[in-house]
Amino acid sequence: MLSLIRPGLNAPAALSKGVLRGFSSSAFLSKKKAVDPTLPVPPKGPASAYTLFFKQYVTNPSNSIRKPDGKLDMPALAQAAGKAWSEIPSSDKSSYESEASSLRKSYEAEYKSFYQSTSPETRQAIYEATGKEVKPPGGKKGYLKSIAERAGNPGKPLTPYFAFAKEQRDNDTIPTPSGLNNQEKLLHQAKETGKLWKELSEAEKQKYKDAYGEAKAKWDAWAKTQSDL
Structure with a gap:
């Protein structure tokens, strides 16, 4: 997924840190590390309300900002998108926030299913291959809650x-x-x-x-x- 410059972040500084990746007006591109193809792939995290707005903003030809060589001026475009986001009324942001909330709920359900379908050994293998830990849904608190809700759980006794x-x-x-x-x-x-x-x-x-x-x-x-x- 494209890493975005959020409102208020200095675009040139962010660019120097590699925040902006390859981008074209027709697609968002990302480079993936080659991993064992037999390993299951965790679901991708959902887009935020601002990310949804940013994608729509930068793919709109009327918002195109280009350099003299014809290439997209991503730092300037990111700053313009951030400014536009900060200026739109809350009522206009609500549609993006609603969609982001829906995506978040779908992701949480999908991730929970993915986590429960994988063994500790498989999750460790994913971590070793990608460097990314497959964490319990909802963090430690969510994990403990999921255990308590499992069928047949008699409850861990107090000493x-x-x-x-x-x-x-x-x-x-x-x-x-x-x-x-x-x-x-x-x-x-x-x-x-x-x-x-x-x-x-x-x-x-x-x-x-x-x-x-x-x-x-x-x-x-x-x-x-x-x-x-």
């Missing part, structure tokens, strides 16, 4: 102590003094929870350990059925 701590919070066992800020409240809760845990007998602690052992066995068995866990 005995954290299960006990959650029980205290849910039952509002530990009173919190007034006048504390949020951080102080958390520290107070953690300190008092630790004291209560130490006061438990081994038999009382064993109840939480047994529950954890059973839940962990279910989690481990399910995790073995997942290629990326």
Whole structure:
């Protein structure tokens, strides 16, 4: 995909860094690194609202800015496009933003499907071949959410102590003094929870350990059925 000079970016400086690539009024060209043809190709990221506008702007003959030799003057053209984008009203930008939003949603669905259809080994091979990491959809948070939503997931269990701590919070066992800020409240809760845990007998602690052992066995068995866990 063509790298674009965004509004406000100095065109000559950007050009010197290789921001602008080969361009013609009829096509956007890009050079791709040769990779193993047997590897699946991740879907391309969607165009932004400005990118959609830029493509339309530069392919319009009336906006053509050329050098004396007849070639497109890309730095000047990019600056003109950026200025035009900054001056159009929000109502006119909405169509580009709507299309960009639609493209983003389609891309996210396509990328999620692609990610789930590839194994960790394949994703590593893609990284080694291209230098680009195939990241989980939605980042780490999105990845963890996708795991939680998978069919049959029993849920990763809390350790005995954290299960006990959650029980205290849910039952509002530990009173919190007034006048504390949020951080102080958390520290107070953690300190008092630790004291209560130490006061438990081994038999009382064993109840939480047994529950954890059973839940962990279910989690481990399910995790073995997942290629990326």
